[in-house]
Amino acid sequence: MRTTGRTFLAVAAVALALTATGCGSKGAGGDAAPNGSDNGNGNGGGSSAAATKDAALTPAALLKMVGDKTSAAKSAKVELVTEIGGAKNEMKGAIAWDHGMQGQLTGSLGGALGTNIAKAGGDGSFTARYLGDAMYVNMGDGMASQLGGAHWIKYNYADLAKLMGPSGESLKKQLQTADPIASVRALIASGKINEAGTETVNGAKTTKYTGDVTADDLAGQAIAQGLTQEQVDGLKQQLATAGATSDHIEVWITADNLLAKKVEQLQMKAGLFTATGLYSDYGTQVETSAPQASDTVDFTELMNGAKTGS
DSSP: HHHHHHHHHHHHHHHHHHHHHOOOOOOOOOOOOOOOOOSSSSOSSSOTTOOOOTTTOHHHHHHHHHHHHHHHHEEEEEEEEEETTTTEEEEEEEOOOBOOOOOEEEEEOOHHHHHHHHTTTTOOOOEEESSSEEEEEEOOHHHHHHTTOOEEEEHHHHHHHHHHHEEEHHHHHHHOOOOTTHHHHHHHTTTTOOOEEEEETTTEEEEEEEEEHHHHHHHHHTTTTTOOOHHHHHHHHHHHHHTEEEEEEEEEETTTTOEEEEEEEEEETEEEEEEEEEEEEEEOOOOOOOOGGGGEEEEEHHHHHHTOOO
16 A cells, blocks of 8 residues: 555544544543432433532532543444534544443544545545544545555554554543543533523524633632542643643533533644534443454554555
8 A cells, every 4th residue: 555545544633533522531530320310311401400309509519520421422423514714524433431432433524534545545534443542544445555455454453543642642542432422521620600591402492501611610610610630630631632722612411411412622733623522322332342353454564554655
């Protein structure tokens, strides 16, 4: 396979990992037992999460409850979209986060990356499987013809960390500890949560909360807002990886105290980065496994080939 094709596959892997980590990083202390009844689909009706039995519950305390319950659900169906510099990447499927991020997502890569992948033999679409220590990506028959017939590329998280340096180590940790509620924890850490009305998301009435999180917030207020040091460190790491000093966050919470939607926006050197996630069917069964070894090629082999020009 040509060197350029191998290089695009490496870049694509990073893009897929970054899109997937729109699910967030849970850190420690995020698996408290659910509060109250739950129909398992996260689409409660009636009034929003703000309508709690404790009318004096602060937004931060409410979101802490949401974070605990969402994390404890352990799985959900997801739709994830990231946009930056005119490029749009989309993924959908089901994931579990009880033991790191696991599951299967399908989607498409847009922008220049999608165009270059198409030139290398793919059509921009993909299937990605996430296991505890590695991600497997299938870009279709056209790309397989460039890989000696193998359909799946294995990206060991440790290898991605080596490729990307410190930011890769952060990405590795996010993939291995992912759940949907890093955004909720970040809002709690800000200490500046705004209730922004109600909206319908996937047929469910939700309450919207917004806020802006800065590195100073994480340094000065996060522990006081009830987060653990590990959770604070994880949030700081995410900002550092993005090269951003602040994170604008919007979350939509159902009457069942579950996350229905989130949007994050960070200003990066490459432009405004926007990540949107939709979550439903909490507790859905998720089963995934590594592809057949005979149909898999290791990412490090491709990179070694790129260095030698083979």
